[in-house]
Amino acid sequence: MKIHPSAIISEKAEIGKNVEIGQFTTIYDNVIIEDNVKIEGYCEIGVSNNLSEGKNIVIGNNSYIRSHSIFYEGSIFGDGLITGHRVTVREKTFAGKNLQIGTLSDIQGHCEIGDYVRFHSNVHIGQKSKIGHYVWIFPYVVLTNDPHPPSNTLQGVTVEDYAVIATQSVVLPNVKIAKGCLISAHSLVTSNTEDNMLYSGSPARKICLASKIRLKDGTRRPAYPWIKHFQRGYPEEIVKFWESLT
Amino acid sequence: MKIHPSAIISEKAEIGKNVEIGQFTTIYDNVIIEDNVKIEGYCEIGVSNNLSEGKNIVIGNNSYIRSHSIFYEGSIFGDGLITGHRVTVREKTFAGKNLQIGTLSDIQGHCEIGDYVRFHSNVHIGQKSKIGHYVWIFPYVVLTNDPHPPSNTLQGVTVEDYAVIATQSVVLPNVKIAKGCLISAHSLVTSNTEDNMLYSGSPARKICLASKIRLKDGTRRPAYPWIKHFQRGYPEEIVKFWESLT
Amino acid sequence: MKIHPSAIISEKAEIGKNVEIGQFTTIYDNVIIEDNVKIEGYCEIGVSNNLSEGKNIVIGNNSYIRSHSIFYEGSIFGDGLITGHRVTVREKTFAGKNLQIGTLSDIQGHCEIGDYVRFHSNVHIGQKSKIGHYVWIFPYVVLTNDPHPPSNTLQGVTVEDYAVIATQSVVLPNVKIAKGCLISAHSLVTSNTEDNMLYSGSPARKICLASKIRLKDGTRRPAYPWIKHFQRGYPEEIVKFWESLT
Numbered sequence: 001m002k003i004h005p006s007a008i009i010s011e012k013a014e015i016g017k018n019v020e021i022g023q024f025t026t027i028y029d030n031v032i033i034e035d036n037v038k039i040e041g042y043c044e045i046g047v048s049n050n051l052s053e054g055k056n057i058v059i060g061n062n063s064y065i066r067s068h069s070i071f072y073e074g075s076i077f078g079d080g081l082i083t084g085h086r087v088t089v090r091e092k093t094f095a096g097k098n099l100q101i102g103t104l105s106d107i108q109g110h111c112e113i114g115d116y117v118r119f120h121s122n123v124h125i126g127q128k129s130k131i132g133h134y135v136w137i138f139p140y141v142v143l144t145n146d147p148h149p150p151s152n153t154l155q156g157v158t159v160e161d162y163a164v165i166a167t168q169s170v171v172l173p174n175v176k177i178a179k180g181c182l183i184s185a186h187s188l189v190t191s192n193t194e195d196n197m198l199y200s201g202s203p204a205r206k207i208c209l210a211s212k213i214r215l216k217d218g219t220r221r222p223a224y225p226w227i228k229h230f231q232r233g234y235p236e237e238i239v240k241f242w243e244s245l246t
Numbered sequence: 247m248k249i250h251p252s253a254i255i256s257e258k259a260e261i262g263k264n265v266e267i268g269q270f271t272t273i274y275d276n277v278i279i280e281d282n283v284k285i286e287g288y289c290e291i292g293v294s295n296n297l298s299e300g301k302n303i304v305i306g307n308n309s310y311i312r313s314h315s316i317f318y319e320g321s322i323f324g325d326g327l328i329t330g331h332r333v334t335v336r337e338k339t340f341a342g343k344n345l346q347i348g349t350l351s352d353i354q355g356h357c358e359i360g361d362y363v364r365f366h367s368n369v370h371i372g373q374k375s376k377i378g379h380y381v382w383i384f385p386y387v388v389l390t391n392d393p394h395p396p397s398n399t400l401q402g403v404t405v406e407d408y409a410v411i412a413t414q415s416v417v418l419p420n421v422k423i424a425k426g427c428l429i430s431a432h433s434l435v436t437s438n439t440e441d442n443m444l445y446s447g448s449p450a451r452k453i454c455l456a457s458k459i460r461l462k463d464g465t466r467r468p469a470y471p472w473i474k475h476f477q478r479g480y481p482e483e484i485v486k487f488w489e490s491l492t
Numbered sequence: 493m494k495i496h497p498s499a500i501i502s503e504k505a506e507i508g509k510n511v512e513i514g515q516f517t518t519i520y521d522n523v524i525i526e527d528n529v530k531i532e533g534y535c536e537i538g539v540s541n542n543l544s545e546g547k548n549i550v551i552g553n554n555s556y557i558r559s560h561s562i563f564y565e566g567s568i569f570g571d572g573l574i575t576g577h578r579v580t581v582r583e584k585t586f587a588g589k590n591l592q593i594g595t596l597s598d599i600q601g602h603c604e605i606g607d608y609v610r611f612h613s614n615v616h617i618g619q620k621s622k623i624g625h626y627v628w629i630f631p632y633v634v635l636t637n638d639p640h641p642p643s644n645t646l647q648g649v650t651v652e653d654y655a656v657i658a659t660q661s662v663v664l665p666n667v668k669i670a671k672g673c674l675i676s677a678h679s680l681v682t683s684n685t686e687d688n689m690l691y692s693g694s695p696a697r698k699i700c701l702a703s704k705i706r707l708k709d710g711t712r713r714p715a716y717p718w719i720k721h722f723q724r725g726y727p728e729e730i731v732k733f734w735e736s737l738t
Contacts, residue, residue, distance in 0.1 A: 006500075008252075008269055023500055024270055024516055026287060041518060042288065042534065044313060067536060067562065068578075070313065070331055085562055085580055086314075088331055088349050103580050103598055106349055106367050118642070121598055121616060124367060124385050136642050139616050139634055142385055142413050144431065147462045148469035149412055150364070150382050150476050155462070166641055167634050168662050170414050170432045185636065186662045186680040186694055188432040202432055202448060202694060216639045216647070223640035230642045254498075254515055270516055272533060288534065290559060316559065316577055332560075334577055334595050352595055352613050370613060370631050388631055388659050390677065393708045394715035395658055396610070396628050396722045401708070416660050416678045434678040448678055448694060 004041070013046065022067065030073040032058045040067035047072045051109075052091035060097065072109065084121060096133065098233070111156065116234060120167075128156025132179075134227065134234070135159050140168040147173045160195075162225055169204075180225055182210040196224070250287070259292065268313065276319040278304045286313035293318045297355075298337035306343065318355065330367060342379070344479070357402065362480060366413075374402025378425075380473065380480070381405050386414040393419045406441075408471055415450075426471055428456040442470070496533070505538065514559065522565040524550045532559035539564045543601075544583035552589065564601065576613060588625070590725070603648065608726060612659075620648025626719065626726070627651050630677075632660040639665045652687075654717055661696075672717055674702040688716070 003009060004023040013031040021027065022041030031046035037059055039045065045065070046057050052074035059065070060079035069087040078097030087101050090109030099113060102121035111125060114133035119125070123137045126145040137143075143157040155174035159165070163177045166185040171177060176192045183189055184200040184207075193199055198207045210224035221229065231239045249255060250269040259277040267273065268287030277292035283305055285291065291311070292303050298320035305311070306325035315333040324343030333347045336355030345359060348367035357371060360379035365371070369383045372391040383389075389403040401420035405411070409423045412431040417423060421435055426442040429435055434448040444453045456470035467475065477485045495501060496515040505523040513519065514533030523538035529551055531537060537557070538549050544566035551557070552571035561579040570589030579593050582601030591605060594613035603617055606625035611617070615629045618637040629635075635649040647666035651657070655669045658677040663669060667681055672688040675681055680694040690699040702716035713721065723731045 023518060024288075026269060041536065042516075044287065047313070067539070068314065068560065086332065086578065104350065104596065108367075121600075122614075138641060140386065140414075140632065142431075144413055148459050148472070149384060149410060150472055151461065151463070151469065152476065152478075153461065153463045164641060167636055168414070168632075168660070172431065185634075185664065213640050215643065215645065217643070217645045223643065226640070226642055230644065232644075270534075272515060290533065293559070314560065332578065350596065354613075368614075386632065386660075388677075390659055394705050394718070395630060395656060396718055397707065397709070397715065398722065398724075399707065399709045414660070418677065 010046075016061070028073065030054055030056045032056050034059060034061040034063075034079070036061055037063045037065075039065045040069075042068045044070045049091065055091075066103075075109065078115065102139070114161070116238075126154075126156060128154045129159070130156060131159045132161040132163070134162045134238075136164045136226075138165060138167040138169075138185075141165050142170045144171060145173050162227060164224075164226065180210065182213070182224060256292070262307070274319065276300055276302045278302050280305060280307040280309075280325070282307055283309045283311075285311045286315075288314045290316045295337065301337075312349075321355070324361065348385070360407070362484075372400075372402060374400045375405070376402060377405045378407040378409070380408045380484070382410045382472075384411060384413040384415075384431075387411050388416045390417060391419050408473060410470075410472065426456065428459070428470060502538075508553070520565065522546055522548045524548050526551060526553040526555075526571070528553055529555045529557075531557045532561075534560045536562045541583065547583075558595075567601070570607065594631070606653070608730075618646075618648060620646050621651070622648060623651045624653040624655070624671075626654045626730075628656045628718075630657060630659040630661075633657050634662045636663060637665050654719060656716075656718065672702065674705070674716060690716075 003021045006023045007021045008026045010029045012029040013027045015033045016035035018036045020038040025043040028046030055074040057073045058076045063081035065083045066085045071089045072091040074091035075093040077095045080098040083101045084103030089107040092110045095113040096115035098116045100118045104122040107125045108127045110127040111129040113131045117135045120138045122139045124142045126143045129143045145154045145156045157171045158176040160179040162180045165183045169187040171189045178193045178195045180196040181193045182198045187204040188202040190203040198210045211222040213223040214220045215223045227242045249267045252269045253267045254272045256275045258275040259273045261279045262281035264282045266284040271289040274292030301320040303319045304322045309327035311329045312331045317335045318337040320337035321339040323341045326344040329347045330349030335353040338356045341359035342361035344362045346364045350368040353371045354373045356373040357375040359377045363381045366384045368385045370388045372389045375389045391400045391402045403417045404422040406425040408426045411429045415429050415433040417435045422438045424439045424441045427439045428444045430446040433450040436449040444456045457468040459469040460466045461469045473488045494512045498515045499513045500518045502521045504521040505519045507525045508527035510528045512530040517535040520538030547566040549565045550568045555573035557575045558577045563581045564583040566583035567585040569587045572590040575593045576595030581599040584602045587605035588607035590608045592610045596614040599617045600619045602619040603621040605623045609627045611629050613631045616634040618635045621635045637646045637648045649663045650668040652671040654672045657675045661675050661679040663681045668684045670685045670687045673685045674690045676692040679696040682695040690702045703714040705715040706712045707715045719734045
């Protein structure tokens, strides 16, 4: 265990084996950090508010939280969480394993996130979002939740497995981004989408099957489903399953 | 008074009664913090630059500044300021009471802000902006000020009372967002708007009266003016006034 | 040399004359800071990762890095670097002199940047970007690099000398923003542009010569090339050169 002497660690926090904690980081009371976790400097883990109800935050095994990040209590992360810098994650975020959250991303809490999800830098995940497995969300994407802001009616966005939302797109409340969809950059998605299709524009319109997009790596193979060519860091059984399909 | 031992507090700063200051926070020279204020950790209050002229920053009574926030000297905030994390607020920001500023928001200074204004996360308020009372601005909205960037001609945006600007909209320089307007998500507002209307698109066009939008809470009442149904945290006399109108 | 006692400075770092380092800042091993540099508080300079290969970061003479900023090792900055707060700059960023990087900007590394470039707040510069001299990029602009995300094919954006990209525009992978172009706010640039033209919309279309835009300062002179009227901070020989042209 390597805990920097300037770090401030609550005696109530439960800290596993082989945990590293950086300079000027604060670990508050209701925190469970599992084994082989690295938390860099200037972080706060376990911030409380009136919605977190004093519940624990759990950081799964083999996680890596980069510097200047803030996590509230009352959330649970599976093994292998990896973050960039200055990530903010509010209470009641329930995430599966191998979540990646890029620099400056802001997860507003009260949301569900599956396994192997990737948020690139500076994504904004509104409350009540439900995100499946193997999803990709790119920089400056906003998942909204209020159909007539400001109001007390929160209707989160649903993003299904393998869907991809490209940079600076906005998804309106209650909209479903269906399995395997691709939302192109700078789009505004105003209504539900169909599986495996490409949507583009503001408002976004259905263009074609995402699989019609060809790889620009010289092979001209279909670029979607992306898991058939982009496999770094995914579990072997998933990669094999997709490769077994023609 | 609860000041964390790791905080760095200038002897020149004036700090009121019942003030709490968190770990690793720095309070610089020209700072007046009134009573019952909480400033979390990792903040800087009273940063100086060549435009702040050594003038005080005043943080009103009953304010709450969350961690990792940066405020320059030379600004004045009324009572009840509340911020998220990592807020940056430059010099010569003059704000009324009960301002809320969300996580990652960047107020560029040299602007006026009325009472009970709400900035959600990650808004960008350009210099020379003039914002009325009871305004709402949602994530990734940018209020611009330079009609032909880069130049020395700064023409700020005006946002009137009760107006709402939804997520990822841009307002061009010198444009007036009129009283009670709603700008829908992902719009680009290029010219002045009329009171109480809904605008949408890039460039934004006038769609209809905002009051034609119905609440999705089952009642189908008009969603605008929003103050008629969303009243949490607003002063009683304002709520009663709006309820007295049919 | 004024180094705050709470700063953490590696003995391996090479620090020049008249360098100032603020409270709670960390300077890691592979860091070369030249003369007359000021680094404010809460910064990290020289963060390593598996792509930075233990190479030095070099911060040129007369630079000023504002608080809460993070720089990775393996990058080189010419003299006169100036940053806002909370800037993140990854490895293998090679920049000329007088670069300015605004608050919250995120430079993803593996990119080339010329002299006298200005990034305003919250810009996102994707890997493989190539940026010329005297370029301006405004808030919430994203330079992308993946033509079919996610993939291993990274094709960076090229931005040529004197080009200007206004707020919240997205530039798609492999696109060239030509010399002296102006991309107006909230545009999506999907294909290469021609010198000195104005582009606008989503997708962006060619509108006219940028020089047809007139200054709103009362003179009605052409607003572009901007260097003919906006000269603060640029080298005298460049200003004279442009003034010598009619």
